[in-house]
Structure formats: C-alpha cells, structure tokens
Amino acid sequence: MTQIAQLKKNIAQWFNGIDTNLKFKLTVENNSCISFLDLNIQRKPDKIELGVYRKEANICKTIHNNSNHPQQHKIAAYRFYINRLTTLPITKKEKEKEWNVILNAAHNNGFSTEDINKLKQRILTQQSKKFQECTNGQTSKKVWATFTYYGWYIRGITKLFRNSQVQIAYRTINTTFEILTHSKQNAIPSSGIYKLTCNTCQGVYIGQTGRSTDARYKGHIRYIRTNNP
DSSP states (O other): OOHHHHHHHHHHHHHHTTOTTOOOOOOOOBTTEEEETTEEEEEOSSOEEEEEOOOTTOOOOOOOTTSSSOHHHHTHHHHHHHHHHHHSOBOHHHHHHHHHHHHHHHHHTTOOHHHHHHHHHHHHHHHHHHHHHHHHTOOOOOEEEEEEEOSTHHHHHHGGGTTSSEEEEEEESOSHHHHHHHOSTTSOOSSEEEEEEOTTTOOEEEEEESSOHHHHHHHHHHHHHTTOO
16 A cells, blocks of 8 residues: 555545544545546546536426526526636536536426526626726626515516616525424414324323413423423
C-alpha cells in the first residue's frame, strides 16, 4: 500500500470513528474519472474535462407545470440547470448531453420544449447584459418585495412594478408546513367525545369534554406523570 493510500485509509477511519451512527465513504477515482458535488471530472493526459454528474437514483423530479405555484418557482430548477450548463467549462459533447437531460426532465414535468428554449434565451440575454454592465462598471440597485401567491391574478398586480426598481419575490401557502399546522381539516376539535388507546395494553378510555381536546389531553398527561387515578 502506497503512502497516499494509507493516508486516505487513516482519514476514513478517523471520520468513521467520530460517531457510530455516521459512516463516511471516500470517493475514489475510477478509470481516470471522479465525481465532486455535481461535477464529473475526467483526467486526460494533457487536460481536465468537466461534465455534469447526477446520481443514478436522480429522476429530475421538479414542481409540475400544472401546479398552483408562481411561475418563478416552477422554472427555478430549470433556470439552475441552464445556468450551470451555460457557465461551466464543459465539453461540447457534455453540453449536448446535459441539454437533452434538461429537455427530457421538462417534458416529464409538463413543460414544453418551446418554453425551455425561451427560458434559455432569456438566461443567455441576462448573462450578456450583466457581463456588459460589469465591463462598463455599471451597477443597478434593486429593492425586493415579497407577495403571497394565491393564484394567477397576483401576477397582474405585481406587473405594476415591472418598470420600477422593485424586484418581486413570491411565497406560497400550499406548503407541507402550512398544510400540517394550519389546515382546518387537520385541526384539533374544540370539544366533544374522544378516545384514547394505550399502546402497551391496548386499553381504551372514552371521555367527553367541553374544553378543547388539546387542553384535556394535557390534563391526562399531567395525571399520568403524578400517578393520579
């Protein structure tokens, strides 16, 4: 075993000895190729070639085009993919391969090829504009404002700021957190008849309360802790 290989082994053993619940695995070069973050690095005799790396389990699932989300949210993933495609110094072959992956992912999530092509052109135009501004020493100051996105009509309101220095960002209310914590359907009833089942003996207690069931439940927990019959 070479000195470098032994050093790698020692580093891996040190990391895996930090916590028994955590296991680290070294990424090693295979056929002169190694993956780092979202890059695939290929070592050639006279140069290094870069490509986009995705795990085999990656299915490129994004927000569907038919979902009730702001358009900016739905195309965010593709904006990231295209920005990466157009800015990374990857080979022409890798660019063509990545572009086909992006188009397939868009199709599977309800987007048309025309929409993605238009998005790519807008991104290229923006990149060119920013490059010109940096070259000429020009900077533009923007003020951000956040709007809650309830539906398509919100965009009609925010279009009023199109020619201003105000940049619009949207937040949605149909998130998992909102559904689980603020949904009326999942809310605890204010009062009524309830049933508690013991996980140990499967015994059942049925009670009735005029207070909120949440307050009554906390009362049961308090009685259990104080061993109050």
